[in-house]
Amino acid sequence: MNWTVLVAFCIIDDLLKTLGHKDDPQSKTPASVVLTLWILAALAFAGKHKHALIYAKEQGLFSYIPSPSRFSRRLHSLAHWIPLLLSLSKTLWEQLSSVEHYILDTLPLPVCENIRAPRCRLAPARVYRGYIPSKRSYFHGLKLHLVCTDNQWISEVLLTPGATADVEGLYRLPLDLPQGSELYVDRGYTDYQAEDDLAMAEGIRLRAIRKGNSKRYHPPGQFIATVGRKIIESVGAALTELFPKRIHATTLQGFVLKVWGFIFAHNFRRLASIL
Structure with missing residues (x-):
């Protein structure tokens, strides 16, 4: 675990310098340390920041460890850098490992039990009420749209309210993929116009994976799509392994930050395994 933390700190520090980030001269804790502690919490302590801070202080991982409240404020102030770090780290991964194709899928993220949905303070609107077709059940929370590679690297992320249709994620994701890439999706992303536009423009x-009565149903293509998408199940299982039984947060922004932390923890664990 400490090797993954070291890899995360070194890479994040370099990426922040590449982005032109400069810490306040009066700050005792650099931004790279704050983000590394955030990843440590997701990696080993189910997203519990306080436990990660205690562990880092006991192990002497860094010269100065902030208090939990100060850490929370610093982390929220760095939130706008996090998507940029994911984009840059994707470029690094593609240089270290060959990528053949990409997979797009969604993962439900409940913020509370269904019975508590009417009085949920974290996400009070009905737009957060989503449906999981595979389980034939509802959930109340967010929907995580993931684009990952065939070697389990999460390259693009989009968080939407639970009621958002899967295909809308296809429209809203940047899909910054190499020319000629193949993107494997399931039935929820069926949109012939979007399919033609992606092929023509990008x-x-x-x-x-199409329904049997689809106009573009092609049996050999269905087999390739089914086999190609299986890797997303491994990615989902790896993320679920990091998740606690219930992600605890007092605000929706805090909930989203913890989800991002699990994504970065997964990615840096993949990086540490090949370095």
Whole structure:
């Protein structure tokens, strides 16, 4: 675990310098240390920041460890850098490991039990009420749209309210993929117009699992799409392994930050395994 933390600190420090970030001269804790502690919490303590801070202080990982309240304020102030770090780290991963194709899928993130949905303070609107077709059940929370590579690296992320349709994630994701890439999706992303536009404008081929009565149903293509999408199950299982039974947060922004922490913890664990 400490090796993953060291890899995360070194890479984040370099990426922040690349982005032009400069710490306040009066700050005792650099931004790279704050983000590394955030990843440590997601990696080993189910997202519990206080436990990660205690562990880092006991192990002497860094010269100065902030208090939990100060750490929370610093982390929220750095939130706008996090998507940029994911984009830059994706470039690093593609240089270290060959990528053949990409997979897009969604993962439900409940913020509370269904019975508590009417009085949920974290996400009070009905737009957060989502449905999981595979389980034939409802959930109240967010929907995590993931684009990952065939070697389990999460390259793009989008968080939407639970009621958002899967196909809308296809429209809203940047899909910054190499020319000629193949993107594997399931039935929820069926949209012929989007499929044609991606092929014409970006050169991205959408391989979708289609219904039997689909106009573009092709049996050999269905087999390739089904096999190609199986890797997303491994990514989902790896993320779920890091999740606690219930992600605790007092605000929706805090909940989102913890989800981002689990994503970075997964990615840096993948990086540490090949370095």
